[in-house]
Amino acid sequence: MGSSMRIPANVELDAGTKTFASGLLPDLIAALRGGRKGDLVAVISGDPGIGPDLEAWCRFTRNTLIGRAVEEGRTRWVFRYGEAAEDVGENRPVGSRLWLYTNFDCNLSCDYCCVRSSPKARRRALGLERVRRIAIEATQLGVSEIFVTGGEPFMLPDIGEILAACAAAAPTTVLTNGMLFAGSRLETLRSLPRERVAFQISLDSPTPERHDRHRGKGTWARAWNGIQRVRAEGFRVRLAAAVSTDAEAREFQSFLDVHDVSEENRVIRRIALRGTATEGIALARADLVPEVTITAEGVFWHPVGAEDSDLLVSRDIFPLAQSFADVRRAFDRESEHQRRLARIFNCA
Template sequence: MVDPAVILEILERIAAVPAGSTVTVPLGPGGHDEATHTLSAWCARTGNELVGIRDGAVTVRRGRAPDPLAGVEDGRLPGTRLWMYTNFDCNLACDYCCARSSPQTARRALGIDRIRRLAAEAVESGVSELILTGGEPFLLPDLDELVAVCTAALPTTLLTNGMLFRGHRLERLRRMDRTRLTLQISLDSTTPEVHDSHRGKGSWERAVAGIRIAQDEGFRVRVAATLPAAQTHELEPFHKYLDSLGIDPVDQVIRALAHRGNADTGIELTVESLVPEVTVTAEGVYWHPIGADDTDQLVTAEIFPLATAIDEVRRRFADQRARADAASQWFPCA
């Protein structure tokens, strides 16, 4: 039996702390199992939470611990989407590439065997969308096979600079499933000068041509722009231009330049400031695709099982939010 004095002390001390805070009280003599049963029942009746009994003391939380993932939009919960870096080499050397990709970058490909397993385990883990990125995926000779593995499992988005839709690469594109695949093509300005200053001479014209080819081939096309943070509010001309290309407003993605990878400037994005997007590369599982070439965002080097990696990202995110909530608790001064 639990000494009634223990209950009285818990009551007195818990009344002086804010909701969500904990108190720890010496338990005194008695059996652990009996104390657990009695205190669990008392907490259930009073709307509090038994955190645990350890080293002769009981810890109780005032009220119930909030769900740290509550309030996160369903579409942004970690593990809703799975990003995969198919490769890191690229036909361009953009001066703000977060993945440090270029023609000289090592390929570091995931490969079809790992992508096949990831796609299958993604379905089992409740993932609703797969996203393939690079590097430039169209440099891969088996890209149509990689995409087929993914679209057979889940709706898939493929990020590309849109510049390589010709010859055998165009034939690979034509073999992809138009009903399950969205192409996301990068375009950073309404004019060639600005876009080309970051991505290379002639890249704007070829990207626009790529958008039109993809549309003519019957694919859904999303256009994504990377702009300096100071310019992200000056969007009306950009949206009007994308409208003129026939890009649906929901498929017009504007993002601020991040200070990652090759970028010398941009907004600072850290694990603490980002809602995670589970991202897999040949090196492991990362917090977010924006930092998939940076060790500070590496979650685990173990890619499989995928469910374990997703659970670890969710656990860390929940702990991070819980710490932030605890840090902002009201402190009773009177």
């Protein structure tokens, strides 16, 4: 388990020379007694050998080890006190959903992007030819939904061909910020099959203040215009919000009620402590029911961590059947050792 970011913690516990055999356990218990469920606790030690004992203790106590990093010759483990908050979602067969990260570059720099997309990010394009092969093989593997995301997929000049290939294999939803539908991109939008392609457009709050704080000045208005434009072209549109609190979720639900947005066209989820986020729900692999996710770098466990090493399943995409088998086998193996059910972190 590793991480490319330093995970902030509510409590920093320096173990010194202590191990589980020599006094570390009482210190851990004391740290939890002073905290609240959901708090993150960092344990720092010069002895990497305490790692397996710490992992076993976390499993036994239903705490979750989130990450590990080596800093200046010492190891820093971070675990979450208690189980992850359960997001609303359905149990789906592993492999019924397929996620494709077509690219990682974006016209926005959202401050909680789980894969660090921005105008400065490298494109790392999956590419039309690989998408075509994935789509063909997916039809033989029981894939019933394809989700296309990024970055911003409409940054790609061949996104129309990519979406057409996906839609030929399964009903396809493209995740977008909705801001680029003009000129040739509008023509691309109009060329897509309305009965096979839907849009999921990000809108984080009922008014611009919070949305613009996370995504940039003026982005709420441009996103709302994009929503109206895509609807006017006859496409199904789902509205997706990333929120920090239950109160924000309720506020957005009320906004959607006023605008007669049906339940199946709402996606409200918590911000995940991944990518560029500095706060949110810290999620380990054990918290996530796998949804096969493919990027130019390989196959990942779930779209919320599609560039993080702890969620990498394989560098090899093809044959796709092998990638699916690897994910299912890993899920079955890890499920045997979990003392609780994995949670769905609902992305769509």
